[in-house]
Amino acid sequence: MLGSVLLSNANGINIPQPAKLKSIKEQVPTILINDKEGGLSQIKEGIKITQKIDDDTSKALLLNQKGIYQYLNAEYGKAVLSFDSAISINRQYQLPARLVENLNNKGYIYKVVGNYTIALKHFQEAANICDSLKLYKQMPITLTNLGNIQKLLK
Numbered sequence: 001m002l003g004s005v006l007l008s009n010a011n012g013i014n015i016p017q018p019a020k021l022k023s024i025k026e027q028v029p030t031i032l033i034n035d036k037e038g039g040l041s042q043i044k045e046g047i048k049i050t051q052k053i054d055d056d057t058s059k060a061l062l063l064n065q066k067g068i069y070q071y072l073n074a075e076y077g078k079a080v081l082s083f084d085s086a087i088s089i090n091r092q093y094q095l096p097a098r099l100v101e102n103l104n105n106k107g108y109i110y111k112v113v114g115n116y117t118i119a120l121k122h123f124q125e126a127a128n129i130c131d132s133l134k135l136y137k138q139m140p141i142t143l144t145n146l147g148n149i150q151k152l153l154k
Helices: 019-034 036-053 056-072 076-092 096-112 116-133 139-153
Strands: 006-008 014-016
Touching: 019 036, 019 056, 036 056, 056 076, 056 096, 076 096, 096 116, 096 139, 116 139
Parallel strands: none
Antiparallel strands: 006 014
C-alpha cells in the first residue's frame, strides 16, 4: 500500500498503516493549535481507523491528543480519562517514552486543578521511568514539572 508503514496489532501481526491514519497522526498537533474543532474531528476519525485495523498504539497516540484537546477546552475530567486510556495502552505495549508523556500530561491536569499531591505522584512516576531507562529527551520537561510541583507543595 502506497504511503503506508507496517504496524503491529494487538496479536503481534504486522499490518499496513493506512495513509489517512498516518496523515492524521502527523497533522493533529498542528490542527489542534490552529483549529481545535477540526483537530477533534480528525482525532475521532483516526480513532475509528485504529479500531478497524486493531492498532492500539496509534489509538494511544490519538487518545493523548484527544486529552490535550479536552484540556484546551477545560474538560479536565474527560482529559484525565483520555490520558488514562493512553497510559494503559502504553504500559501494555511497553512504550516508555509515550508513557512518560502521558504521565506528564495527566500530572499537569492535576496541577491545573490544584490537586498537587496527585500531580506529584504522576510526575514522580514519569521521572522514575526517565531515570531508570535513561530517557534523556523526556527528562527536562519531567524534571521541570516535578520541581514546579514540589515548589507548590512547600
